Amino acid sequence: GAVVSQHPSRVICKSGTSVKIECRSLDFQATTMFWYRQFPKKSLMLMATSNEGSKATYEQGVEKDKFLINHASLTLSTLTVTSAHPEDSSFYICSARPHGGGLQTQYFGPGTRLLVL
């Protein structure tokens, strides 16, 4: 089946630094990737929709200058948390919709746990 990977799986960084998280579709092309954030014991909250070759669409309340998204190819989207602060600590999950696949089809990555000290 379709596999989505995320790298790194976990990262610890100092406050003020930037962290880049990669989301890759390993065996399919994805024109659309989604970035979610999950707080402990909470649901997944959509942050942004990333479309290959165009600007990401951010959800209300998500700072686009803080959470930079780049979808440069059909198999890779990156989320960069700029000037990270402790409140950015969370579990970040991406999902990918296969090119030519149904709108209902999404495959999820394993997530990246970010801890900002």
Place this chain on the structure above:
Amino acid sequence: AQRVTQPEKLLSVFKGAPVELKCNYSYSGSPELFWYVQYSRQRLQLLLRHISRESIKGFTADLNKGETSFHLKKPFAQEEDSAMYYCALMAGRRALTFGSGTRLQVQP
């Protein structure tokens, strides 16, 4: 705006007992509803979708537009069903809106 509500954070049942995980939604149009499951230390994966009207691992879910519900049911729970279950809604071409999730614990 769409919303998905899962009223139970935790549901604990004994093996062999029936299971019903509740999900209610609010959306003005015609939604597409899904159930996702996350087993311990694994990624989120699709369990079933309402348009398929399928039974996966013994689970079924019927969309009730009158009650705006999409409850997940299984007649006889198994220990391997223990996991986190998320109800989700897709409106138009947008991404999924998830409920807060229900942890199912099936005790031996």
